[in-house]
Amino acid sequence: MPAQQRADARRNYARILAVAEEEVATQGADASLEQIARTAGVGSATVRRHFPTRRALLEAVSHKRIDALCARARELAGRPGDGRSALLDWLSEVVAYCASIRGLAAALASDGAGPDSPHDNGCTAALEEAGAPLLHRAVRDGAVASEVTFTDLITLIVGIALATEHEPDPAPRAERLFRLTVAGLSPHD
Known part of the structure; x- marks a missing residue:
């Protein structure tokens, strides 16, 4: 269901962003994208799909x-x-x-x-x-x-x-x- 995928994508984005905020606060700009993915409970490809570059993640x-x-x-x-x-x-x-x-x-x-x-x-x-x-x-x-x-x-x-x-x-x-x-x-x- 496309609507379900969009809702899942929104939830993943929010979860990744919340985890990334914590990781960047403690680790700085070099926070591990893999650690962010693990903590958020998603694959690293999902993180990269939402945030294709480290700068995009830091901006968010x-x-x-x-x-x-x-x-x-x-x-x-x-x-x-x-x-x-x-x-x-x-x-x-x-x-x-x-x-x-x-x-x-x-x-x-x-x-x-x-x-x-x-x-x-x-x-x-x-x-x-x-x-x-x-x-x-x-x-x-x-x-x-x-x-x-x-x-x-x-x-x-x-x-x-x-x-x-x-x-x-x-x-x-x-x-x-x-x-x-x-x-x-x-x-x-």
């Missing part, structure tokens, strides 16, 4: 968190005021998410297609769509250099998150590195 696992970050970007973009502060507040939240939720940085990482090429993953595309107005406003206000791209910002965030992911409490270190990146290395007068 990160979907709710990405949606929350996008909503926050839209909220900040709708507020009047300092464009730089709005951008930095949002980027700080993205850093905190990436540092505290294993696998999210890997979901945002560049695919190596080039420094300014469009990303072929939904997570980065969604963040860019939501965050671009914040960047554009900060550039328009003269608070951020015009040559700064959204890809630059995501690359910095991913680098910070990956550099701190094995620390016992990565979030404070990631936030410190982010603030250092924003402030630069020069002492303040």
Whole structure:
């Protein structure tokens, strides 16, 4: 029965995703697809049918968190005021998410297609769509250099998150590195 297969497929997808969320939370982006399949009670081919690439799995696992970050970007973009502060507040939240939720940085990482090429993953595309107005406003206000791209910002965030992911409490270190990146290395007068 085709209707029954669709229902089974939906149940398998939900079960695989729930198991994958737990595995990625504990093992990070390199969580075993075979272990996910075993724990979900499906074959590895079923996992691959629903998630043909590791990136597809990481995107699905990160979907709710990405949606929350996008909503926050839209909220900040709708507020009047300092464009730089709005951008930095949002980027700080993205850093905190990436540092505290294993696998999210890997979901945002560049695919190596080039420094300014469009990303072929939904997570980065969604963040860019939501965050671009914040960047554009900060550039328009003269608070951020015009040559700064959204890809630059995501690359910095991913680098910070990956550099701190094995620390016992990565979030404070990631936030410190982010603030250092924003402030630069020069002492303040």
